[in-house]
Amino acid sequence: MLIRNTWYVAAWSSEVAQDELFARTLLNVPVVLWRDTNGSITAFEDRCCHRGAPLSKGRLEGDRLRCMYHGLLFDTAGRCVEIPGQDRIPPQAQVRNFPIVEKHKWIWIWMGEAHLADPALIPDTHWQDDPQWRSLEGYTYYTTNYLLIADNLLDLAHLPYIHPTTLGGDEAYAACIPQVEKLANGVRVTRWGEGINPAPFVQKVKNYSGLVDRWNIYDFLLPSIFLMDSGMQPTGHDAKLGNRFDAAEFRSTQALTPETDESTHYFFSQPHNFAIDDPNVTKAIHDQVIKAFEEDSDMIHAQDKMLKLTSDFKMIPIGADAALSYFRWLVAKTYKAEQESKVPVKVQEV
Amino acid sequence: MLIRNTWYVAAWSSEVAQDELFARTLLNVPVVLWRDTNGSITAFEDRCCHRGAPLSKGRLEGDRLRCMYHGLLFDTAGRCVEIPGQDRIPPQAQVRNFPIVEKHKWIWIWMGEAHLADPALIPDTHWQDDPQWRSLEGYTYYTTNYLLIADNLLDLAHLPYIHPTTLGGDEAYAACIPQVEKLANGVRVTRWGEGINPAPFVQKVKNYSGLVDRWNIYDFLLPSIFLMDSGMQPTGHDAKLGNRFDAAEFRSTQALTPETDESTHYFFSQPHNFAIDDPNVTKAIHDQVIKAFEEDSDMIHAQDKMLKLTSDFKMIPIGADAALSYFRWLVAKTYKAEQESKVPVKVQEV
Amino acid sequence: MLIRNTWYVAAWSSEVAQDELFARTLLNVPVVLWRDTNGSITAFEDRCCHRGAPLSKGRLEGDRLRCMYHGLLFDTAGRCVEIPGQDRIPPQAQVRNFPIVEKHKWIWIWMGEAHLADPALIPDTHWQDDPQWRSLEGYTYYTTNYLLIADNLLDLAHLPYIHPTTLGGDEAYAACIPQVEKLANGVRVTRWGEGINPAPFVQKVKNYSGLVDRWNIYDFLLPSIFLMDSGMQPTGHDAKLGNRFDAAEFRSTQALTPETDESTHYFFSQPHNFAIDDPNVTKAIHDQVIKAFEEDSDMIHAQDKMLKLTSDFKMIPIGADAALSYFRWLVAKTYKAEQESKVPVKVQEV
Incomplete structure (x- = not known):
């Protein structure tokens, strides 16, 4: 009985360091979080859209994240921007990107429908x-x-x-x-x-x-x-x-x-x-x-x-x-x- | 295929000491046993009737047993006799009390319908x-x-x-x-x-x-x-x-x-x-x-x-x-x- | 989705020594292998046909294998040839015997229907x-x-x-x-x-x-x-x-x-x-x-x-x-x- 359209605490701010990938499962969904070069937190579903490999075993390239199984590269929005050996990127090649608010030392995440994620509800x-x-x-x-x-x-x-x-x-x-x-x-x-x-x-x-x-x-x-x-x-x-x-x-x-x-x-x-x-x-x-x-x-x-x-x-x-x-x-x-x-x-x- | 209306050995007599709570699961049911001040054995279902907390983590007060989660107190028959902050005790507030016979160093227990528990069957x-x-x-x-x-x-x-x-x-x-x-x-x-x-x-x-x-x-x-x-x-x-x-x-x-x-x-x-x-x-x-x-x-x-x-x-x-x-x-x-x-x-x- | 009518590698040749029982589960089926006095490999289902006891805890008697639970004895073909205290051996008292081919250091096994096991398919x-x-x-x-x-x-x-x-x-x-x-x-x-x-x-x-x-x-x-x-x-x-x-x-x-x-x-x-x-x-x-x-x-x-x-x-x-x-x-x-x-x-x- 897990409610999805609500804010959850995903982590303490201190748990997510710059340029490091932090993995945590939330509501049965694996999530990977990292702090980008501006200090903002991004959270993806921790499964590459290709074969489900954990992106938390991936490599940050600036603010982009590469899956280290077959090399797919994703931008901060979760869009795939590179597939080795392939020119056309299929539009559905993207990973889920969760709304995040960082406030008073807690990183809040919204695991439900993103358009409902109102920070005022925190x-x-x-x-x-x-x-x-x-x-x-x-x-x-x-x-x-x-x-x-x-x-x-x-x-x-x-x-x-x-x-x-x-x-x-x-x-x-x-x-x-x-x-x-x-x-x-x-x-x-x-x-x-x-x-x-x-x-x-x-x-x-x-x-x-x-x-x-x-x-x-x-x-x-x-x-x-x-x-x-x-x-x-x-x-x-x-x-x-x-x-x-x-x-x-x-x-x-x-x-x-x-x-x-x-x-x-x-x-x-x-x-x-x-x-x-x-x-x-x-x-x-x-x-x-x-x-x-x-x-x-x-x-x-x-x-x-x-x-x-x-x-x-x-x-x-x-x-x-x-x-x-x-x-x-x-x-x-x-x-x-x-x-x-x-x-x-x-x-x-x- | 667990037969219930029969006597089972619950423990060696020596396993259940005076004024100590002894927990053992029998036929999928958690049971707590103790030897009272007269040396008699009492056996309760090891779940407080309130929220299922184990009574084996409780406290013996004379021959009565207090659940140490929210403080309910039970007499030897399993009847709740005290609920902190509440005067009326609902009659269904009781824990299951199993028939026990101690004989030739074994503690026998009857996990089925209590009225059928004939010691002569041991x-x-x-x-x-x-x-x-x-x-x-x-x-x-x-x-x-x-x-x-x-x-x-x-x-x-x-x-x-x-x-x-x-x-x-x-x-x-x-x-x-x-x-x-x-x-x-x-x-x-x-x-x-x-x-x-x-x-x-x-x-x-x-x-x-x-x-x-x-x-x-x-x-x-x-x-x-x-x-x-x-x-x-x-x-x-x-x-x-x-x-x-x-x-x-x-x-x-x-x-x-x-x-x-x-x-x-x-x-x-x-x-x-x-x-x-x-x-x-x-x-x-x-x-x-x-x-x-x-x-x-x-x-x-x-x-x-x-x-x-x-x-x-x-x-x-x-x-x-x-x-x-x-x-x-x-x-x-x-x-x-x-x-x-x-x-x-x-x-x-x- | 396990295909059965095909050859699988069961072991390295070096894993199965003379006169020793080697147990390995393959396709959910327990298998026991041994190398007989001629150096040939035999593979049985690792469950005695009587009560399912593992034959890999059994005893080799020449090229025959005795279950060490109740003493049934099986020949190389898997036929029961002795039941202690019983003269007539029921014909269905046999354990499954798997086709085996040993080739280029690998022991190949056929887990499906034996009459289809063609060594040329290896x-x-x-x-x-x-x-x-x-x-x-x-x-x-x-x-x-x-x-x-x-x-x-x-x-x-x-x-x-x-x-x-x-x-x-x-x-x-x-x-x-x-x-x-x-x-x-x-x-x-x-x-x-x-x-x-x-x-x-x-x-x-x-x-x-x-x-x-x-x-x-x-x-x-x-x-x-x-x-x-x-x-x-x-x-x-x-x-x-x-x-x-x-x-x-x-x-x-x-x-x-x-x-x-x-x-x-x-x-x-x-x-x-x-x-x-x-x-x-x-x-x-x-x-x-x-x-x-x-x-x-x-x-x-x-x-x-x-x-x-x-x-x-x-x-x-x-x-x-x-x-x-x-x-x-x-x-x-x-x-x-x-x-x-x-x-x-x-x-x-x-």
Whole structure:
């Protein structure tokens, strides 16, 4: 159930260097990306239109890419401009060229119909390169469907159970009832815990002496983008009214991009706006997030294995599933609409 | 072709410790077992009813088990008794609880309809903890269907060919015609070799100076339980009439439990009633059996690979197949009857 | 799409020793080969007719082969001649015996209907043991369909791109238009490059001081046999008219034999007729070919991975595909004819 007409994160900007070919499979389609002499990113289907050989094993010649199997040469638009031993180039000899936008350290790609690729649809993630915020670049990889990971992010009741020594801590936080708002392209979740113990990963850098108020307010947007305002501060300072006092604030920014139906690229950062001149704090926060994400990964891969053993397992919904149930319904609806209206995706006219 | 309404061996008693969660897949269903504070075994389906997370990654709280994904808590019957942040527990929030009987060092489980689980149906294996017998606990694992292993046990003509230096020895034994009796729930095989060379594994501990009479008399019972009275003694002492003289007697006890359609748990022991005060003898016998089972495993995995290469291989039956042919027919008949009468297995009412 | 009524290379002669069982899967069928006391090769289906156990784990008794699972004994024709404990041998108790011809260091096998196996159909590869030529024995293995490898051999435009430092060298050679002739059982390709740089692998042993004329003239025959007259010599000596002057001549001899639908055995040699008394030259040529074949293997396995990601990839044909298009058409036609006329392959009457 992979939605195609939407922006996906293909890579961190730093992953694609000048004059190097970077290969990554996205939505079952192999893609090759490179940064041209002007610094712009080009993305092709990583299969030469001739015999399907990977262009990522090809050779850049200026801004043109030569397939190193039989020597076909392609311009930046994906048009074949040279076939050794042949004068006439057939017009259908071209490779698919994907719309790309590079913004706030992420390279976004549009895998669907190119004329629908509106850059205005890309969600804001400016914290990733805003001078008031600090973060490091995270990437991990799952051998599961992306929706199992989305489920995890849509129910933070798991924090104290899966992450007792990192993101979680106080089991009381699991019992806080989140507010769930349906959005046209996602869901907004607001979870407040008041007068609870601080989360261990914050405590490592803030060292609060007493109880805190904690919030996790996030939008989870199609196809699978997680943007969260979260934090905590000493209780008794009207956090809920927007008053910030000795707060630890974060803008967790996460994107899931299906590699295949059963594997997922996971890009993430944890921008913070305190102690921004202390790289040790940034590193400590990032390391804690990585540790927590390994905890999630252990559980989700184990869950996936359980679910794949038989096809007849029935899940029993509980109250905390409101957000994930709505999101899964939204994915299914969007996917269905896309399938029904679908004009077969063709090589772009160039 | 996995029969469900029958007792299977789930584990050796020693595998399931107090207050530890033990995970094992049986008949394609993940199962978690633990020994409670009274020493009793509980077995749940190893999938939380909420989202299928493995309960074997959960936390025991007294005799209750908490799922460590979103914190649901289950009592010993499998009923959910706590959902963080939710007062009402839906009645269908329960995990499947399997009937368990622990007996003579084996933990037996019933994977079918619980109301049919009659402990009286469990075959006798008292030699495993009878003070007159000695044995060690064996376990091995196959990546094949259990029936290929059953075939092996149902035709002991293989002993001299696969096990020339362990269980087998004299090729004359392969030519002895076994007597095969059909039982309602299995098959009884009686094989006598008279005046033949002793088997090497026995010779290692008995050191007979001449020829022996050898017998292998066993029941192979549904689903796949092998219970054998076997032994040998110097020839010329009326062994066949039941007279025992300087005999090496065994009660080989084996159980095959499908993990999945194409993998199998294999539990075994080789109780003996001579030299019972010499642990070296017990160890030597056990080690020889392990070596022999590795020989079987090599052949059966190789056979499995051959059979899986193409689907059109036709087997040519020979006379020695009488027992395995009947047993395979019995499995198919039992399986078919179970499928036809089948009420879909539901979560037990508790 | 595996053609059965044709000769395949099963092994190098040197792979099958006297009195040893050699197992190899060919066209999805497991085969066991051995050299009998007279030096002749016998090949059986590597599954005992009884329960499919591999005969390659059996025991040779003179020129007869005993299955070491339950002891059945087979004569050279594949007839069962002994079943332990049974007097009457059922006539259908026999294993399939494949026609074999050993010639010029290769063991050829016929996997189809035995009465069609005409040794005269075996292509000539006498360079492999002709005293005027020297070569070493090559073998490699692919986890791809054999046709992807055939494609590679049918379009040598890839030489300069995949093999810049071994077989290839001058990119001008890719632009030389080959002549393609349709044969009843294959295709003949003639490629001339005149006044180009010598290929690096030849340069390593010939050290030409100037430009050369280069030719690659080969038959690619069903099922997948590549026989090439190739070479180069200093330009300006009428190479194209057949005049040889300081030439480096080769008879590249290659055979693809499907192991399964998605894996392939690859046998090859590179006979040369110059410097035949210098084993270092033979070794250097062979090593360069091995290196080049690793380069092909990298590309073809990568291509295979790309193609398997989705089923909807459409290839755009170019002019250089003439030979491979014809060959693929010929394979499809031959396969279809074989399927339509097919009498189910039965155990041979013996």
